[in-house]
Amino acid sequence: MLKLLIVDDEQIEREGLIAILRKGFPDLVMEQAKNGRAAVEMVPSYRPDLVLMDIKMPGMSGLEAVELIGSEYPDIKFIMVTAYDTFEYARKALKLGVKDYLLKPSKAGEIIETVGKALGDIERERTERKTRTQEMDALRKMLPIVEADVVTQLLFDHVHEVHLDEMVGLLGARTAKEAFVMLMMLLPGSSADAFYASVKDKMRQLGNGWVGAMSGRQIPLIVFREPEKSYRSQAASVVQQLLAVKQRVPGTDCFIGIGNPYGSFGQIRLSYREALFCSADPGLPSRHRFFEDMPPSTDLKEDTRSEKRLPEHVRFGEWDQIAAAVSGLIGRYETAGAGLVQVQQRVLESLWVVFRTLLEMGVEADRPLFSFQVQDYRQLRTEAQCLLERMKEAAQAHRSRLEPDAVHEIKRYIQEHSQEEISLETIAKRVGLSPFYISKMFKEQLGVNYIDFLTECRIEKAKTFMLDPEFSLKEIAFEVGYNDPNYFSKVFKKTTGVAPTDYRNTLLGKKV
Structure with missing residues (x-):
């Protein structure tokens, strides 16, 4: 219910306005104030939506009262009522944000029309504020889902140009020129769900990064560079805060791998691969490790370039390339005459990268371990090949067992719930698979990624x-x-090639 305050030093004027307005707006709540000072004192308790304010009053003038009230309550609207039709009064009133102007005496019709217009504007603004509040509430609820999806797309190449731009925009201007990936590996026995929720809360407090979906007991974080700090000092600070989180979740332990910073979203997945690689051995005394601190070894740069592609090869089932990468690693060390102990450890680290990637895909595989100290390079090649073969068999068995039913269920779920906020993380929880693996599997079997399929369902509806x-x-x-x-119009036109208005006009025209 809207409330009106009439301010005039002449009671007959106040009563006359009330009588006119009561006929035009029977539901309008109205109160009176005999001067500007009384109006200022009355506003905090009465909180009117609209004030009819006389300009010339003894003591505090109407313009002074408007200035005082408007500074404290900017949503209140004002209509000035005066017998003085001068430019100076009008100029001052407009400067103070006054809605309109009524001259004394005014006809009843003019008063009702002017007040009605102002009340209509107030109603529209109130509706818009309510809508904005509801939209902001909905946005706050979906931001963690959007955030997890953005991280998934950036780190694993599942990029859809329209949706990625839109989702990054929704997350706000928290991005910086450079970013790096921190990968948290939860150790066995940890309270995964409780720890994941605490990590998301902490990163939200820090406000300098995004948290991806947890998969295979791995939590990927994209951290944006703070220009006033060095990369290492910023990363160390975040590590300290994250390790403090695990103290509040009993029975939880983790290891954090930290990739190098890169200058664009297109390169950030390289930082993820580095973080994955340097977290392959979580048994180190320190609970974190920088990729740039990896121990130097013979031809290390060449080794790491090929090994960075291991997660990608695993996700695409490219086991020949994986075997070639590991064999090439062994060959380079053999040529350089490196010691077998060092090479066996380096090969094991690469096999752990493969193993960790399988875990995040939801594949149950045995942890790759050498059962003995190898005596020569031939033995090392044979053992590495056996460990890879076991992981390959586990991946293929998992795929043949789950994929057909999983894709069918995902497709049906999207069709039935396309009007809701659906994310990879939501789908993953439903079918019990990794978000990253679902996206790859869905596209392989249906020829489109899940976002494109969701868009098609929405457009058809x-x-x-x-x-x-x-x-x-x-x-x-x-x-x-x-x-x-x-945004709906933008997506509709991109999908159909026609704006929704034009499409509807054609549709209804054909129907007629």
Whole structure:
């Protein structure tokens, strides 16, 4: 219910306005103030939506009262009422944000029209504020889901240009020119879900990074560089804060691998591979390790370049390339005459990268370990090949057992819930697989990624709604799962090649 305050030093003027306005707006709540000072004192308790303010009053003038009230309550609207039609008064009133101007005496129709226009504007603004509040609440709830999806797309190449730009925009301007990846490896026996929730809360407090979906007891973080700190000091500070989190979750332990910083989103997955590589051995005394601190060895730079691609090869089932990378690593060390103990450890680290990648894909595999100290390079090659073969068999068995049913269930779930906020993480929990693995598997079997399929489902539903003239395009956008009608129009045109308005006009025209 809207409230009006009439301020005038003449009671007959106040009563006359009330009588006129009561006929035009019977539901309007109205109160009176006999001067500017009384109005200022009355506003905090009464909180009017609109004030009809006389300009010339003894003591405090109407303009002074408007300035005082407006500074404390900027949402209150004002209409000035005066017998003085001068430019100076009008100029001052407009400067103070006054909504409109009424001259004494005014006809009843003019008063009702002016006040009605102001009340209409107030109602519209109130509705818009309510809508914005609801949208912001919905946005706050979905931001963690958007954040996890953005990290997944950036680290694992599942990039959809329209949606990625939109999602990064939703997350706000927290990004910097450089970023690096920190990969948290939860050790066996840890309280994974409770720890993951605590990590997300801590990163939200720090406000300098994004948290990806947890998979295979791995939590990837994209951390944005703070220019006032060095890379190492910033990373060490974040590590300290994250390790403090595990103290609050009993029975939890972790190891953190830290990749190098890179200057673009397109390169950030390189930092992830480095973080994965340097976290291959979580048994180190320190609970974290920088990739740049990896111990130097013969031809190390060449080794790490090929090994960085191991996670990608595992996800695409490219076992020949994996075997070639490991064999090449052994060959380079053999040529350089490196000691077998060192080479066996380096090969084991590479095999652990493969093992960790399988874990995040949801594959149950035995941890690769050499059962004995090898005596020569031939023996090392044979043992490495056997360990790789076991992991390959586990991956293939997992794939043949789960993929057909999983893709069918995912497809059906998206079709039935396309109007909701659906993320890879949501789907992963439903089918019990890794978000990263689901995206790859879905695209391999259906030829499109899950976001494109979700978009197709939404657009098809929108076309159905367009057959009913009772639905506005804005309502249709909300019904099919888009909170922003403008974004809905952009996606619709990109998908169909036609703007939604033109498509609907054609559709309804054909129907007639």
